[in-house]
Amino acid sequence: MMIQRRSRTLAVACLLAATATLAAAGCAKSETSNTAGGDSSQGAQEAKSPESTSGSGCTLETYGAPKLDLKDAVVGFSQSEKEANPFRIAETQSIKDEAKKVGVKKLLTTNAQSQLSKQISDIQDMLAQGAQFLIVAPLNSDGLEPALKAAAAKKVPVLTIDRKVNSTACKDYVAFLGSDFVEQGKRAADAMIKVTGGKGKVAILLGTSGNNVTTDRTKGFVDQVKAEAPGLEIVAQQTGEFARDKGQQVMEQLIQSKPDITAVYAENDEMGLGALTAIKAAGKKPGKDVKIVSVDGTRNAVQALANGEYNAVIESNPRFGPLAFATAQKFYAGEEIPENVIITDREYDEANAKDSLGGAY
Numbered sequence: 536m537m538i539q540r541r542s543r544t545l546a547v548a549c550l551l552a553a554t555a556t557l558a559a560a561g562c563a564k565s566e567t568s569n570t571a572g573g574d575s576s577q578g579a580q581e582a583k584s585p586e587s588t589s590g591s592g593c594t595l596e597t598y599g600a601p602k603l604d605l606k607d608a609v610v611g612f613s614q615s616e617k618e619a620n621p622f623r624i625a626e627t628q629s630i631k632d633e634a635k636k637v638g639v640k641k642l643l644t645t646n647a648q649s650q651l652s653k654q655i656s657d658i659q660d661m662l663a664q665g666a667q668f669l670i671v672a673p674l675n676s677d678g679l680e681p682a683l684k685a686a687a688a689k690k691v692p693v694l695t696i697d698r699k700v701n702s703t704a705c706k707d708y709v710a711f712l713g714s715d716f717v718e719q720g721k722r723a724a725d726a727m728i729k730v731t732g733g734k735g736k737v738a739i740l741l742g743t744s745g746n747n748v749t750t751d752r753t754k755g756f757v758d759q760v761k762a763e764a765p766g767l768e769i770v771a772q773q774t775g776e777f778a779r780d781k782g783q784q785v786m787e788q789l790i791q792s793k794p795d796i797t798a799v800y801a802e803n804d805e806m807g808l809g810a811l812t813a814i815k816a817a818g819k820k821p822g823k824d825v826k827i828v829s830v831d832g833t834r835n836a837v838q839a840l841a842n843g844e845y846n847a848v849i850e851s852n853p854r855f856g857p858l859a860f861a862t863a864q865k866f867y868a869g870e871e872i873p874e875n876v877i878i879t880d881r882e883y884d885e886a887n888a889k890d891s892l893g894g895a896y
Contacts, residue, residue, distance in 0.1 A: 581879045592871035593705035600692045603667055603867050605860065610634060611643040611661035613654055615674035615698070618646065620777070620805055621833040623672075625896040626697065626853040630670060633856030637864075651678045658682035662689055670859050671708075673698045675745040683707040694862060696855045699747045704874040709866060712858055712876045716748050719830050719849050720755020722882060723800055724763070726847035727756075727828045733764035735797035735826075738789050740775040740782050740806040749774075752802045752830060770796065775806035782806030786813035797825060804831035804848065811844060822846055832883065834895040841888035850880040853896060 595602065612634075618624045627644065634642040643661045647654035654674050661669065662685055669686055673679055676699055683702055686693050693708040702708060727737065739756065742749035753772070760767050771789055775782035782801060789796060790813060799814075801807030807829030814821040821827055822844040829836060832850035839845040858876065866872050883891055 592873045593709050593866075594871050595866055595869055598692060598705055598709060598866075600690050605640075605668070605863060605867070606638045607640050608667045609641045609643065609665045610639050610863075611658070611664075611666035611669045612645070613658050613661070613669065613671045614644065614646045615654060615672045616647070616649045616777075620803075621835070621896055622803070622831055622851070622853045626672060626855055629854040629856035630859065631856070633860045636856075637860045639860075647674055649674060651675055655679060655682045659685050662686060662691060667691060668863060669693045670855075670863075671695050673700050673746070675743075676701045676747045677745060680707075692863075692866065694859055696859060697748075697851075697853070701747075710862065710872045710874055710876060712855060712862060713878065714851050714880050715877050716751030717755040719851060719880065720752040720757075720802075721759045722755075722849045723752070723828050723830055723847070724756045724759035726849065726882070726884065727798060727800055727826065728760070728764045728767060730826045730828070730846040731764075731767060731798050734766040736768050736770045736793070736795055737798040737800055738771040738773070738786075738793070738796050739769060740785060740799060740801040740810060741772055742774070742777045742802040742806075744774060749802060756800055767798070775801065775809065777803045777805060779805040779809040782809030783813045784809075786810040787816070790814070790817045790819075799825060799827050801827065801829035803851075804829045804833040804836035807845070807848075808835055808839065811839060820844075832881070832895055834892065837883050837888055837892055837895040840883055840885065841892065843885075846885070848883040850882065852878060852880055 612630045614623060614627050616623050618627060631642065643664055643666055645657035645661060647657055651674050658669065659682060669691055671693055673695055679700055683693060687707060694710060694712065695708050696712045699711050700708060704710060739753065741753060757769065760769060770793055773785050775785045782805060786809060799810045801810055807827050811821045811827060814825045819825055826846045828847045830849045830851050832848055836845060836848050840848055862872060862876060
C-alpha cells in the first residue's frame with residue numbers, strides 16, 4: 536500500500552518545489568504512431584507538496600553512501616518491461632535525455648523483459664560494471680531483495696520509480712518517486728460514475744499481480760464505486776497483464792461470458808485499447824455501448840477519447856528523468872529526501888482531449 540510518510544523539513548520542501556518546475560524530457564514515439572509523444576511544456580512532472588505526517592526522510596549520511604558528483608559517475612537504470620508499451624518507451628527516454636542534460640559520465644541501461652530473475656541479474660551486472668547510483672523501475676514490489684542487498688553491500692544508493700518495493704526506505708533504497716495509485720483508481724471510478732450515470736455492469740482489466748500499482752489502482756476504484764455508486768456493479772475482475780493483446784483476449788472472453796457488460800475499467804491504456812478492439816469486433820460501439828476508462832495518458836488512448844471511442848483517461852506520468860536526477864543531486868548535496876515523492880497527474884476527458892494531445896506520450 537502507498538505509505539504517506541513524508542518529512543516536514545525545509546530541505547524536503549525545497550526539493551519538491553525545485554523539481555515541480557523542471558521541464559520534462561522529450562518523449563519517444565508510441566508503438567503505433569509516427570508522431571512525437573508530447574512536448575516538454577505540457578508533459579512536465581510536478582511533485583505534490585509534503586504533507587504534515589510523521590517519519591524521517593533519508594540523507595546521504597544516514598544512508599551511508601559516499602559523496603558523488605553525477606558528472607563523474609556511472610549511473611545505472613533498470614527498466615522492468617519491454618519497450619513496446621508507450622509508458623516504458625517514454626520513461627526510458629526521459630532517463631536517457633536527462634542523464635545527457637545533467638552530464639552524467641556514463642549511463643548503463645538494461646531491460647528485464649518482464650522477468651524478475653533478469654532484473655535481479657541486470658542490476659547485479661550493472662554493479663559489476665561499476666554503477667555508483669541506480670534508478671530502478673521495479674517489475675514487482677517483492678523479489679528484488681538480492682539485487683538491493685548487492686547494491687547495499689557496495690554502498691550504491693537505489694532510487695525506485697513508478698512502482699514501490701516492499702523493503703525498508705533509507706536502508707534498502709533511498710526513496711520512491713511516483714504517483715498515488717490508490718488516488719488514480721479513485722479518480723478513474725469518479726470518471727466512470729460520471730460517464731455511466733452511476734449505473735451498469737463494469738469489468739475490471741487488472742494489471743500484473745505482485746506489484747502495488749495493480750493492488751492500489753484496484754482498491755481505489757472498487758472502494759470508490761462501492762461508496763459512491765452502488766448501482767454500478769463490478770461483474771468481473773481479470774488480469775490483462777498490462778498488455779494490449781492480453782487485454783483484447785480477456786475482453787473477447789468477457790463479451791462472450793457476460794454480454795451485458797456496459798463499461799470497462801482498464802488499469803492501463805494498453806489493456807483499454809485492446810478492449811476497444813474487442814468491443815468493435817463484437818459489433819458494439821466503444822465509448823457508447825461500452826464505456827471505457829483507463830489509466831496512463833498515452834497518445835493513442837487520448838486520441839481514441841478525442842474520436843469518441845473512449846470516455847476518460849487518468850494520467851500516470853512516465854517522464855521521471857528530471858525528477859529522478861534532481862532528487863539524486865539533492866541527495867548528494869546532503870539534503871533530506873522524503874520516503875515517497877508523490878507526483879500529480881492530470882485527467883483527460885471529452886472536453887479537453889483534442890487540445891491535450893500534445894501532453895500525451
